[in-house]
Amino acid sequence: MxxxxxxxxxxxxxxxxxxxxxxxxxxxxxxxxxxxxxxxxxxxxxxxxxxxxxxxxxxxxxxxxxxxxxxxxxxxxxxxxxxxxxxxxxxxxxxxxxxxxxxxxxxxxxxxxxxxxVPIPFGTAHECLFEFGRMKKGEVVLVQAGASGVGIAAIQLAARAGASMVLATASSDARLDKLKPLGLTHGINYQKDDVVTEVMRLTDKKGADVIVDPVGGTTLQASILSLAYRGRVSMVGQAGREPMKVDVSTMMGGNRTLSGVFLGAEIATDRVYGLIQGLIGDVAKGELKxxxxxxxxxxxxxxxxxxxxxxxxxxxxxxxx
CATH class of the missing domain: 3.90.180.10 (Medium-chain alcohol dehydrogenases, catalytic domain)
Known part of the structure; x- marks a missing residue:
């Protein structure tokens, strides 16, 4: 071959x-x-x-x-x-x-x-939001790297689950514009704007309840600083290829949570195998794109x-x- x-x-x-x-x-x-x-x-x-x-x-x-x-x-x-x-x-x-x-x-x-x-991006996004992020209807979700495979899946899944606001970051306004039909409420161009400042402005200083971060490095630090009280970050990769050096001290006062997520550790379980088959079916039916x-x-x-x-x-x- x-x-x-x-x-x-x-x-x-x-x-x-x-x-x-x-x-x-x-x-x-x-x-x-x-x-x-x-x-x-x-x-x-x-x-x-x-x-x-x-x-x-x-x-x-x-x-x-x-x-x-x-x-x-x-x-x-x-x-x-x-x-x-x-x-x-x-x-x-x-x-x-x-x-x-x-x-x-x-x-x-x-x-x-x-x-x-479907399997890896949508399965990963689902785990980040629900299994580890424990997202509930009415919460604010921030998706770092919104134009990535995991990002696009997370935006749609969060919107479908009833997030009050779905925020996402990307490197240009043009890329963010393409995410709006998928359920994006507000986009943040990290090349122009400070992510933490924008998240706090858009949420009236409350922050995001659930954050999906496939980037790591300095982006993970921004995610931690963007959390609401009892907010949860699901860290799921190191796409930014930067060292994972972060200060987690701000998490204690707000009873916040940082979880590492690796789909591969559970992909062969009945739970995740069935979850992915269901997500494939949702895409087939046009419920997810x-x-x-x-x-x-x-x-x-x-x-x-x-x-x-x-x-x-x-x-x-x-x-x-």
Whole structure:
């Protein structure tokens, strides 16, 4: 099979488009012919500094396609089924082997490219808001990096759950404008305005009840300072690639909470597996929307990663074999 591989960590230029051996099917797994790869933020971080589990290494968490082989112990899926899959690596290729527990059936008639974008971003956003953020109707929600995959999902989920106000940050007014139809109440351009000052102005100095922060670094400090009394921050990544050095002293007086969130730790549980299948169904029914910014050929993986790191995208960037 063809795959976008690399032999060492580094900038997008480390990618090579090469022929490598087809993956083997585990008795409890399956192999799919990849039709769409949703590039996740973690894919770019892994390319930069993650472990090379295979060599050459095929990076990538999430991809959708058609089942072409099923392990002897798998009973819930069959050859010909359309599925979206997740895994620690292996999405940037024509074929992908995963555990059956890491594959969700795509409803008949659903756009496969949209399905490819659901499990990790929407599952993560849901966990940040509800499982760890304990969001309730009528609360104020702030979403850092609102134009990201997790951000776009969180805006929609918060609005659907009855947030009194959904705030989000992005690097330009143009990117924020694209988020308004998804449920954004007020956008904050962090290139022009101080996030904490704007959050306090917009909330009449009360702050945000629930904050989703996939950026970390100095952005996480701003999130902490933007909290309302008993507010909760769900920290879910380090997209900003800055050191995690924050002062949490302001959290004590306001009885505030900071939670680290990692979907992968619970993705195979019945609770989260069912949650993700439900979110896929919601997108299929049009109740939630996937935003696809651009798509590249698999052979153009370097260009796709470079585009993501330029922070121009609004929504997902896809690779198509």
């Amino acid at each position: 063809k795959a976008a591989v690399y032999y060492e960590n580094g900038a997008p230029d480390v990618f090579r488009y090469e022929e490598i051996p087809d993956p083997e099917c585990h008795p409890k797994g399956l192999v799919i012919r990849v039709e769409a790869v949703s590039i996740e933020g973690g894919d770019t971080l892994n390319r930069l500094r993650g472990a090379l589990v295979t060599k050459p290494h095929v990076v990538g968490y999430q991809a959708a396609g058609e089942v072409v082989q099923v392990g002897a112990e798998v009973t819930n899926l069959k050859v010909g089924d359309k599925v979206v899959t997740t895994g620690a690596y292996g999405s940037h290729a024509e074929l992908r082997a995963v555990a059956a527990r890491a594959a969700w059936k795509i409803p008949a008639g659903m756009d496969l490219k949209a399905a490819a974008c 996937v935003v696809i910014d651009r798509q590249f050929k698999l052979s153009e993986a370097a260009d796709a990663h470079r585009y993501i790191e330029s922070r121009q995208a609004v929504g997902r960037v896809l690779l198509v074999p």
